[in-house]
Amino acid sequence: MQPLADRLRPKDINDIVGQSHIIGKGKIINKILENNTIPNMILYGPPGTGKTTLANIIANITNKKYIKLNAVNCGVKEIKDAIDSSRQDLFSYNGIVLMLDEIQALNRKQQQSLLEVIEDGSITLIASTADNPYFVVYKAILSRSTIFEFKTIERKDIIKGLNNAVKKLYELYTYENINVEDDALEYIADTCNGDMRSALNKLELVFNLGVDILSNSVNMTLDNAINCSGVKMLNYDRKGDDGYSILSAFHKSLRGSDADAAIHYLARLIKAGDIQAITRRLLCVASEDIGLAVPQAITITEACVSAALQLGLPEGRIPLAQATIYLATCPKSNSVITAIDMALNDLDNIETGDIPIHLKDAHYAGAKKLGRGVEYKYPHNYPYNYVEQQYLPDAIKDKKYYIPNKNKNEIAFETYWNNLKNIKK
Structure with a gap:
């Protein structure tokens, strides 16, 4: 049929x-x-x-x-x-x-x-x-x-579609009564993942389970709905749009410091069994979105990731959740990714010039004759292990790639170096 x-x-x-x-x-x-x-x-x-x-x-x-x-x-x-x-x-x-x-x-x-x-x-x-x-x-x-x-169908629309289907069941069958518990339809709507076809297939199973030949009636109950629903399936394709969208939402929730949303999307990824994608994204966030605001974040995240990979799922969900909540609640800074991307962009788009001669390798015979390393100042020979000298090529000597963000750690380092450089002047 x-x-x-x-x-x-x-x-x-x-x-x-x-x-x-x-x-x-x-x-x-x-x-x-x-x-x-x-x-x-x-x-x-x-x-x-x-x-x-x-x-x-x-x-x-x-x-x-x-x-x-x-x-x-x-x-x-x-x-x-x-x-x-x-x-x-x-x-x-x-x-x-x-x-x-x-x-x-x-x-x-x-x-x-x-x-x-x-x-x-x-x-x-x-x-x-x-x-x-x-x-x-x-x-x-x-x-x-x-x-x-086409988007997944909202719960209220699924229920509307199911109610329409129930009305049409009277036209398809000759049973005297078709009794439907509202909770049964709501349960089907909750477990069909926005898929109307799946909802109707579940409705058909509930209908068939509820047939009572003696009374020539059908009783569609919540218990039958639960018994025939099985495990709720999520839309997830590791190489498809759904997979990328869940990973994107996971990363953006971590970046946005929303621990609850991050845990929700982590749960979706765990349900799909995509542990590799989770670990890669966590490690990326630790450097891209937290970076120097909490320098130890990458170490803690790496430890959680290593534990998750050793444990495997389902136990691995625990260190993954630990890393997720930790990263979501860490102070944020994108100074690291901004710095490296600016430097890479300059290499692609402007003439950056040659390495200063005093920084070039001088560990070979004849290097001094070429002037290599002759004027290099070894910082540890100076007070506070610092001496002012040019490190960038002449063409970009005044470039600023690293711009500290306003967080406790970077403010502290920036203050330290500003004070030290003022002493040296």
Whole structure:
């Protein structure tokens, strides 16, 4: 039997739940359909958010021949063959809509070949992908398409969709009563991760478990919802957009000193088992965002990271959480990354000049004849182990790369050196 999610798939734009940023009265998708001017589209977002449903609705409204293919199990030849076999029916249709799921499965050369079938305008491409299209779709296709991002469906919209589905169950079945506990629907909404298809699949399981043949009724209870829900799955692909976004949110929460948010995103990463990405990001934050504000942060973080890698998961979650909370609550400074990036930028963009001759290597015969190191002053031969001399090349001798931030440690070091240099004058 066809899954409930497919049998209840909306056939009207007004029945789609979620995606209120692009679907709804006055929104861009509705306007496109009203004007009947359908561009090539790339629908991008997580599974179960309405991408295929929208493509079906578009094909029906525009009276175009609808071809649906999945790039995972077909190539350009199969796509062209399907289109060629449909062209003979074009006198009955207003063109062809090619719905291509998982477009990222086509390699660059295959995507280039795909251009041929959409160039003349008789084919309207509606491609879908769960990956960021700017990473996986050929630029020439991107330039000929409008990208619409589908977002995970909010809890309230999932519940709305489930209630709509329950009403339609009366049309699909002949049971006298279908009793639904509100807590059951709320539990399904909480555990489907914003995926309407997943929610409907769970609803179908709860429905089947609740069938009582003797009373010719169905009781959809919270207990059944819990029993059939299993483990909540998170959207996470280590090389995909979701993975990078969680890591980005983790890093930015650490930088922003929000320990609660950082722990939340750490939990997502731990659930995904991506311990390597966590440890790399923690070590990076220790230098990039804390740096000299707390110089020992990198040492403490390295110890936590080493412990986590030795323990593995799940025990490794404890030192990872320790490092996360520690880094989030540390004073912040970006003086280290700012200094090195400025220096690297100068190497790429300006003439920095030669190393001062008194700093050049003088540990070989004949070095003094070349003037190498002759005028070098050894700091430890002077009071306070400091003597003023030029270290930067002449072309950039007045450059300032390290600019201390206003935190306890850097203020203390800056004060120390300013006082010492004033004594020397």
